Each structure stands twice: as structure tokens, then as C-alpha cells.
Amino acid sequence: MQETFSQDPYLTVIISTLLLLFFVCLLTYFFFRQQKKRFQHEQEVIELRESFNQTILQSKLEIQDRTLQHIAEELHANFSHLVSLININLSAILPQSSGDVKEHISETKALAKQLMTEVKALSVSLNSDFIMKTGFVKALENELDRLAKTRQYEVSLTKSGSLVKLPPGQEVVLFRLCQEILNNVVKHAEATKVEVTLNYADHSLTAQVKDNGKGFDVKEASAKSAEKESTGLLNMANRARLIQADFELMSNPGSGTVVTVVLPLNQ
Template sequence: MTTGTLAAAAVSAAPGTPAWHALFDGAAVGVAQADPYSGALLDVNTRLCAMLGRDAAQLLGRSFLDVTHPEDRGWNWDAFRAMVRGEVPGVTLEKRLLHADGRALWTLMSVHLLRDAEGRPLRTIAVVMDITDRRVAEAALGDSEQRLQLALDASGLGEWELDLEAGVFRGSAQVLDLFDLPRDTPQPLDVAEWRSRLHPDDVESLWAWEAAAAEGRPFQGEYRLLLPGGRERWVAHHARPVPERPGHRRRVIGTLGDITERRHGEQALRQARDELESRVVERTEALERLNAALHNEVAERRAIEEQVRDLLGQLVVAEEEERRRLSRELHDGVGQHLTALSLGLKAACDEQVAPAVLRDRLLRLQAAVRQMEDEIDRLSHELRPPALDDLGLEEALRELVQAWSRAADTPAEFYGHGLLHHLPPPVEATVYRIVQEALTNVRKHADAGRVAVVLERRGALLRAIVEDDGCGFEAEPASPRGPMRRRLGLRGMSERAALVGGQLEIESRPGAGTTIYLSVPLPPLDDLMSRST
């Protein structure tokens, strides 16, 4: 029962009768009687007292304006007086009443006038319903709708509502803009208007939407609208069915948004990606071809380097063989002739019949021959030391260091470790010549007070170290002005090491001496043992 019908029923019931008390005291809403001239409350039911947080004694005799919100008193009194004057049969209004704790309660009030037998105003009857919760919900809904509209406006989305049974829809101004329709277009619009603007290639999207709407399912999709002039507009479509209620038509609500710019951007991005992928494929293929060509070139260079290394190795072997032959010829050929000559001179000197002058000349010739014999022995030894063939690299270097120490008048020490077998001839010859060249450089340039030579095997690596405490120099091999460029001896040593796959390193600093490190890879120990046997 509404407040109006309840008030009408109260008016029809005579005050003081059982029907009156049943309506007045048993009503689930507030009911009050008031004086039509002053507005003073004459009677209130318990429901109204509970609604206002007051008892009847606090209300009776006071004007209803005393419990009315100050902002509502003026127009409320005007409406009350218009009813009393007979200008209106009754008043139905929404106003605020004041609770005892100061809160404002929104109420729906229906007021009717009772007249006596002569038609004079007797009293008013008001039926009051608390609608505070409804008004708060309406305010919240209004705020929510405003925020939603603000969000839709900011995002460019348009909202629409479709009546499934009538086949018509209503759209916001943004929806009309998307359909390229004037904003004052009469609504609702027939859904055929929507269908007519759909791109033929995207008709399946419409079918999917209509099927979802018929089944009460949400739908979202993207399709194109065909506009006048052949223009196309991409839109994002979101739809959701409204829950059915008895007595209401089946409806679907949703949004439409213009995504043309986004789709064009995506298309441009796809094209750019495809072009990039095509370029990547082309570049990859080109790089693969270049890589294959480079691989072939590297393989060819390695093969050439290997051939050069083999040739240089053969050259080293040939050089050492030539040195051995020359050393042998000097020792066995020239040396023997000089020995015979020396013996002949000695025998001539021993002849008593030789004049003194001749004997003196013979003695000088004998001394020159002995000097030539010593020089021949030295040259023969330097060309190919016998110890290198007879005793191996370690003993040959030991003899070299001892001989160098005597010749240079400089203390020198030799340390050997780990060499139990002969090494390949090219390796022995290369290491010997590099150490020999290093000692020669020390004697010429270092002004050293002490020298040490180390020869050791570490696994598959042979290391030779020549160290002195001489004047040193700036060792910067990477610099074009460094010692590897200035000193041909050092360059020759490095090139010799490379012939057998070795590496030469130099550490030196002015005033701190010099250390030369030679590293040469060795074949497996089994190969060395078989070569030695």
C-alpha cells in the first residue's frame, strides 16, 4: 500500500473508530494528525515516533515544521496552506525530517485534509515513509552515472541499449557520431539501420552478436562500419544482456568505441614487422653467405699457414742439417788439414839445421795455425753443438750457458727439469737458437750482473726462460715503436718460435731487467719415447 492510498483510507475512517485505530496504530509507516491552521501535531503513531527517535510527548503540540529540515520549511508550509485553502485536494512530497540526534531523514509524505459536516477544515492526516536509503542509493547511482559518463566521454565510447523484442535501439551522441548520423536523429532507431552500416566482410560478427544476445550471453568483437563516401570505421563492440524481470522487455546494453586509429596503427606495425622480418631474413642469408665465404677463407688461410709452417719447419731442419754438415766438414776436413799443418810446422821447428830467423817465423806460423784451429773448433761448435745430437737439448743448453758465462765474464746459472727424452729435432734446434740469441742480446745490450736460464716441461708444454738483472727496456709489443719492431733479434726469435707453434713473451722495464718466456707445445710423451728409442 502506498502512502497516498493509506492516507485516503485513513481519511475515510472516522477518528476514534476501531477501523481508525487499526490503521493508525498498526501502520508500518508513520502517521500523524495536525491542526490545519497552525500545523501543530495532534496525534502521532509509534512508527513515526521511532522514525524520529522521539516519544509522543516530545512531538504533540509542536508544529510539524519544528521537525522539518530548515531548507524544506518554506515550500512545505506553502504547499500545506494551499491544501487547506482548497487549492489542491492533497499534497504528496519528498522532504527531510530531523531525527532527535540531528540527522536528516528523507521521507515520502502524503497529506490529506479532513473537513467537518459544514466543510470547514478539521484536521490533516499525513502518512510518512522513510526513503533515506533510497535517496542515498539514488545519489550514489547519480554519482556513478556521472563518473561513467565522464569515463565514456574521456574514452570516446558511446553507450547503447537494444530492445530485442521490438528490434530497436537507442544510442548516445557518441554512437550517433560513429554511425555518422546527426545528433538530433529521432530515436529509437530500427536495428536494420545498424545492419545496413556493417561491412560485408564483417557480417559474421553481427551474426555472432545476435546469437549471443538471443542466448543471453555477453559479446565483444571488432568490425567495420561502412560510412557515406565509402569510408570505413573500425569499432570495438561490447554487449551484455540485462537480467530479465517480470513485465519488462528483454534488453541488451553495451558500448561502441572508435578503434580506427588503433587498427591502422596495428596494420602499420604489422607491415613494419613484416618488412623488418624480411630484411632480417635477407641480412641473415647474406651473413650466412659471408660467413660461409669467411669460413672457407679461414680454412684456406689455415691450410696455407700449415703449409708455410711445414715448409718453414723443413727449412729449419734443412738449415740444421746444413749446419751439421758444415760443422763436420770444418772439424773433419779443414780441422784435420790444420792439424797436419801444425804438426809439420812443429817438426820443421825442431830441425836443428834451420836458421834462427826461420825457426822464429815457423813458431809464429805455428801459433797462427793453433789460433785457426781454435776458431775452427768454435765455429764448428756454434754451427751445430755435438751435445745437441748426442746428449739432447738440456745438456746442450747447459754447455751453452757455461760457455757464455766464461766468454761474457758474467755469472750465469742453468736449471733443467722434466726432460728425460729427446725432443723433435725442429723443437730442439728452435729452442736452442732462441736461447742462444737471447744470451747474445744480454751480452750486447743488458749490462747484466747475473743471468739465469730455465728449461722445464710442464705437461704438453715446454718452457724456456731467460732472465737477467740488466738495464731493461720498455717492452710494449703492441706498439709500432716497441722493442718487437726496433730489435730484429727479438723479431727473429718470435718468428722462430712460431715455426714450431710456440709463443714468445717479453717482460721488461727500464732498470728492472728483462725476462723472456718461450712456450712450445710438445707431442705426447709416448711419441717422444718411441722417437728416443
């Protein structure tokens, strides 16, 4: 009887300890479960926000693209027609002219013809339907040809690997991205040489645009772009993000600029 009584305190301690451990484990389980739910909720909020931002971005770019399409149609339909009429009128005046006047009219006709060619090339570069029909590479070649015809730049295009046809939407966005990079070279770089390389690998397309211009401080430009909500650098990064491409811009004052876009290819 005395032995059984003496064991009761030990049994009570063991049971109490087990119960305490059980409640600690239960509280720990509920704590981690709540943390997991909270984390999942935060992830869902982030995903929803990202999805919303992507939708807004895509809508903005679609509006821009429709605007460019409208401009291309207007250039082709109206501006080209007006240039043609100018050329017709000059042709009618030319036989009645002589000397310096005739020479000036002939030069003006040549300029009008050159203007017509430029307008058509510009119209093509703004036309998304043309880009989707001809493909990204051909559209980029046309853009580089237009740049070379200004005779202000030494332009080169190097291609490697097996060309892969991209989905139409990707081709348009990638071309607009490269077009914007080239426009920035024209507007800001003060360059004389533009080198473009396209490298098709097994699972990615790397497009790189390099110029020998004056360069700039990337961090400073990015900060100013964010503060002023400028559309230059932000637009390029946003277009790359829209097609899940990696975007890298490297530049230093006095050493030119290199822009690299790596687009994953869905096999």
C-alpha cells in the same frame, strides 16, 4: 552474410602479416647464411695465408739450418785439419828453439790447442745431427759451457721437473732459439751473469734466459726490427711460433733482459 563480409578484412590483414613475416624471416635467413659463408671464406683465406707463411718460415729456417750444418762440416773437416798442421809444425820447431823463442812457441802451441777445442765446440753447436742425437738439454749445456769458458760470464743452469724427450725437429728449433737468445746476450747485453732455467711441468716446458745486462726498450726495438726487417727479434719470435710456443721478452733500460719460452708438451 554481413558477418562473414565483416571478417574478411581481418582475415586479409592476418594473412598479409603472416606473409610479410615469412618473407622477412626468409630474407633474414638468407642474409645470415651469406654472412656465415663470407665469414667462413675469410677464415679459410686467413688459414691459407697462415699456412703459407708457416711453410715459408719453415723453408727459411731449414735453409739456415742446412747452412749451419755445412759450416759445421767445413769447420770440422778443413779448419781443424789446418790447426793440427800448425801444431805439428810448431812441435817440429820447438826442439830447435831456445830462450824466449821456445817460450813463445810453447805458448802458441797452447793457443792452437785451445783454438782446436773452441772450433770443435763451435762445430758441435752448429751440427743439427748432434743436437738430435744428444737432445736439447745436453746441447744447451754444451752451449752454456762454451759461454762459461770465455770467463766473461757467470753462467748457471737450473732444471726442475721430469725431463721429457721432445720430437727431433722441436729439439733443434728450441735449441736454435735459445742459442740465438744467448748470442744476443753476447753481442748486445754487456752482461756479466746469465741464468737459464728449464721447468718441465705436466703439459709444458718453460725455458727462461735471464741476464743482468744493460737492457733495452722492447717496443722501440720491435718497431725498428719490423721497419728494417732485422732478423734478431723476428727470428726468435718466428722460431717460437713454428713450434707453437709462447714467446715473451721483458726488458727495460738498465735492468737486464728476461726471455721466456713456453712450449706445450704433447703427452
